[in-house]
Amino acid sequence: MSRLQSPSALKRKRPDSNSQGMTDQESVVYKLIHEKENMGIWVRDIKRSSNLQDTIVNKSIKTLLDKGMIKEVINVQNKTRKTYLAAEFEPSPELTGGAWYDDGNLDVDFINAVKKLCSQKIKQLKVATVESVMDSVKASGAFKADLKKNHFEEIFGALVLDNEVMEVESNGMGEFAGIKVGKVCYKAIGKRRVGAAAAAAAAAEPRIGAMASIPCGVCPRISSCTPDGVISPGTCVYYQKWLDF
Amino acid sequence: MVSQHGILYAVHLITNQFGNLVAKVCECLLRNGALTLQAIVRRTELSPAKVRNCLLVLIQHNCAQAFILEESVSGEDAGEPGKALTQYIALFVNILHRVRFSKFMDVVSKELGGSCGELFRGLLEHGRLTVKQIVDRAGANAKESTNTVQEDLGKLVMAHYVECCPAPEPLVPPPDADTKKRAKSSKVMVEPLTLEQRVMAVAMPSAMRRFSFVPNADQVADDQQNVNQPPSKDVGEKRKLHDLESDTALEEEVECNWRANFEELLRRLRHKTCVDTIKVRFDDAAATVLSAMLEASRAEEDKVKTANSVPLSLNTIYEEVVKNEKNHSMTFDHVRTCLEELSCPPTFVKTDDESYSIDFTKITEAAQSEEIESIVLKRFGETAYKIFRLLFRAGCLMETDKIADRIFAEKKETSKTLFKMWQDGYLLMEKLVVGGTTTGPSYGGSSYLLWKVNKRLLRETILDEMFHAALNLNLRLAHEIDQNKEVLNLPPDKREGPDKQKFDRLRNVRLLIHSSLMKLDDAIMLFHDF
Numbered sequence: 001m002s003r004l005q006s007p008s009a010l011k012r013k014r015p016d017s018n019s020q021g022m023t024d025q026e027s028v029v030y031k032l033i034h035e036k037e038n039m040g041i042w043v044r045d046i047k048r049s050s051n052l053q054d055t056i057v058n059k060s061i062k063t064l065l066d067k068g069m070i071k072e073v074i075n076v077q078n079k080t081r082k083t084y085l086a087a088e089f090e091p092s093p094e095l096t097g098g099a100w101y102d103d104g105n106l107d108v109d110f111i112n113a114v115k116k117l118c119s120q121k122i123k124q125l126k127v128a129t130v131e132s133v134m135d136s137v138k139a140s141g142a143f144k145a146d147l148k149k150n151h152f153e154e155i156f157g158a159l160v161l162d163n164e165v166m167e168v169e170s171n172g173m174g175e176f177a178g179i180k181v182g183k184v185c186y187k188a189i190g191k192r193r194v195g196a197a198a199a200a201a202a203a204a205e206p207r208i209g210a211m212a213s214i215p216c217g218v219c220p221r222i223s224s225c226t227p228d229g230v231i232s233p234g235t236c237v238y239y240q241k242w243l244d245f
Numbered sequence: 246m247v248s249q250h251g252i253l254y255a256v257h258l259i260t261n262q263f264g265n266l267v268a269k270v271c272e273c274l275l276r277n278g279a280l281t282l283q284a285i286v287r288r289t290e291l292s293p294a295k296v297r298n299c300l301l302v303l304i305q306h307n308c309a310q311a312f313i314l315e316e317s318v319s320g321e322d323a324g325e326p327g328k329a330l331t332q333y334i335a336l337f338v339n340i341l342h343r344v345r346f347s348k349f350m351d352v353v354s355k356e357l358g359g360s361c362g363e364l365f366r367g368l369l370e371h372g373r374l375t376v377k378q379i380v381d382r383a384g385a386n387a388k389e390s391t392n393t394v395q396e397d398l399g400k401l402v403m404a405h406y407v408e409c410c411p412a413p414e415p416l417v418p419p420p421d422a423d424t425k426k427r428a429k430s431s432k433v434m435v436e437p438l439t440l441e442q443r444v445m446a447v448a449m450p451s452a453m454r455r456f457s458f459v460p461n462a463d464q465v466a467d468d469q470q471n472v473n474q475p476p477s478k479d480v481g482e483k484r485k486l487h488d489l490e491s492d493t494a495l496e497e498e499v500e501c502n503w504r505a506n507f508e509e510l511l512r513r514l515r516h517k518t519c520v521d522t523i524k525v526r527f528d529d530a531a532a533t534v535l536s537a538m539l540e541a542s543r544a545e546e547d548k549v550k551t552a553n554s555v556p557l558s559l560n561t562i563y564e565e566v567v568k569n570e571k572n573h574s575m576t577f578d579h580v581r582t583c584l585e586e587l588s589c590p591p592t593f594v595k596t597d598d599e600s601y602s603i604d605f606t607k608i609t610e611a612a613q614s615e616e617i618e619s620i621v622l623k624r625f626g627e628t629a630y631k632i633f634r635l636l637f638r639a640g641c642l643m644e645t646d647k648i649a650d651r652i653f654a655e656k657k658e659t660s661k662t663l664f665k666m667w668q669d670g671y672l673l674m675e676k677l678v679v680g681g682t683t684t685g686p687s688y689g690g691s692s693y694l695l696w697k698v699n700k701r702l703l704r705e706t707i708l709d710e711m712f713h714a715a716l717n718l719n720l721r722l723a724h725e726i727d728q729n730k731e732v733l734n735l736p737p738d739k740r741e742g743p744d745k746q747k748f749d750r751l752r753n754v755r756l757l758i759h760s761s762l763m764k765l766d767d768a769i770m771l772f773h774d775f
Contacts, residue, residue, distance in 0.1 A: 209619030
């Protein structure tokens with residue numbers, strides 16, 4: 001529209017727009033989005049609840065985005081769903097995935113960094129509780145993110161699954177002196193050798209079981225293998241490689 | 246019930262050592278359970294004489310046992326009503342022991358010395374021998390005097406490495422009476438014994454007779470028997486039992502055939518595995534303490550799969566530790582510290598009022614978990630390893646997304662890995678539909694996949710795969726030898742260039758496969774026998 005207009009041609013306020021410059025349809029859509037606060041709403045849910053035509057909803061959303069009144073966020077639970085939030089709200093952890101997600105993707109580097117630091121702290125402390133490591137990590141100022149106790153519990157759980165630390169219960173004696181009886185603690189896993197033996201153990205490959213050290217133990221075709229079949233010990237290419245000195 | 250590959254592996258072992266005919270009879274018994282002679286003849290289509298000879302070989306080498314069921318016989322083998330028929334059952338466990346002879350020899354030789362080891366070797370080779378046969382063999386091989394041989398045999402019997410053979414055809418009572426008696430005296434649910442266990446429980450002589458060796462008494466009995474019976478075969482050749490249907494009254498009362506006591510040997514190997522497991526998880530000091538506890542409580546152990554050792558005081562354990570010269574430097578406090586560490590969860594050593602006992606079940610389970618996790622890591626990767634450890638510890642169903650969150654993995658990758666593990670039988674999967682109708686989520690509901698590790702089923706799957714792997718190692722070795730038989734037949738001075746390379750390669754192949762078989766057999770024992 002040209003900015004050069006006669007007074008008679010001044011655009012009158014459209015009868016169907018409100019004080020914020022939204023049409024009624026845009027207002028309906030905005031209200032639905034705003035109501036959901038930080039949980040956000042899926043575009044299909046907007047269409048279902050508003051009973052407006054798809055094209056109108058899509059157009060309204062585009063207008064509201066252009067005005068900066070709403071924003072699109074990635075729903076980590078379902079990345080293909082377009083989810084919208086009112087601009088003034090920060091997306092909830094359920095939408096973003098929480099501290100461990102960045103832009104809808106798992107922040108592997110950050111997670112690994114936290115795991116590494118926690119593992120080091122546990123080794124230093126010999127016997128560590130979640131609280132003791134959390135305090136130590138926060139005091140070091142290593143991470144900007146505000147990690148809570150539950151975040152550290154999740155990390156410790158992951159370290160246990162990695163077989164780097166083990167979960168034990170304090171009995172209040174010996175190395176657990178000073179820790180309440182029954183309190184869950186963590187210890188680094190590793191042989192308590194000293195000197196040359198420790199260095200040797202540290203440098204050594206992790207122990208491989210009997211089955212895992214032979215071709216059959218890790219073969220994806222073992223269920224099809226028979227003594228005289230197409231796949232057999234005699235024809236097996238994995239055996240061929242294994243015995244190729 | 247023996248798994249499919251367990252049977253194939255056992256049959257392969259018997260084939261290698263005794264030939265196809267004996268293996269055919271053995272396979273028939275393994276697949277069909279206990280059978281009479283006529284039933285075996287019918288199934289194998291061999292002549293009765295051949296089947297009989299095969300059974301004699303299997304019995305001589307403790308791979309089969311004859312017995313008579315007390316209840317009246319019915320079905321295809323029914324003869325006169327109430328007439329009891331001799332049946333035969335294959336002893337799968339004893340067949341597996343045949344690959345462990347070198348391990349058994351190691352145990353005996355280390356503890357009792359070379360001459361006992363040599364005597365013991367004869368019993369392993371021949372299956373079972375009378376005292377006269379043992380003496381004759383020792384005299385022929387090493388010129389040992391009768392007294393020395395009897396002394397060595399006495400040591401072996403005292404250590405329970407050698408036992409008196411079971412009764413040739415025991416009368417086995419019906420299972421109801423036996424199970425009720427055990428259930429009455431036990432406060433927990435009693436798992437019914439297998440037929441093999443029932444037969445062997447009845448066949449074994451009393452503890453006193455089983456380990457009672459009187460030097461020269463058997464010699465006298467042998468002389469008496471020899472007067473009545475034809476002379477036996479030359480010493481040194483593999484033997485078969487005499488006619489099973491001959492008058493055995495004199496033999497049962499006077500003569501005892503002696504054989505290796507696999508139970509005791511298995512117990513020792515179990516101890517060794519426990520010590521090795523502790524050594525890996527803790528250190529040498531903890532392993533030393535555990536070893537001392539095992540030695541101190543050895544006499545009280547009455548079966549292989551004992552759950553706990555007898556309680557021992559700290560003083561008793563310390564005294565046992567320092568008995569060994571190598572451990573003289575270990576202090577009382579150091580021993581106490583080791584015990585405290587072993588008592589922390591997962592509690593390999595239980596404490597109760599200042600006494601300590603070993604929890605064999607926990608140690609065995611820890612070793613089994615380590616083996617399974619090693620397979621999962623190598624076969625399916627790191628994500629699968631974490632998933633497996635999570636589900637194994639949880640012991641309950643878990644939803645896909647929850648698993649992904651706990652292991653910090655992308656949901657898509659987690660889902661893919663779960664399916665792969667499920668397809669190979671490592672996980673159980675259940676589908677949960679919430680809301681909608683039963684016809685599917687498209688009608689408004691959501692479906693979730695839940696995953697779980699069934700520990701018992703998983704151990705059975707792994708064990709069957711181990712038998713399969715052991716069979717494959719044997720078959721591959723046979724294939725390699727067959728492919729290179731020309732090189733093997735060449736005299737050493739004629740092996741040059743490519744032939745020498747082939748020969749060297751074959752030697753390395755043999756070494757690698759044999760050592761892998763021994764290691765795999767340790768794992769089989771862990772899952773099957775311990």
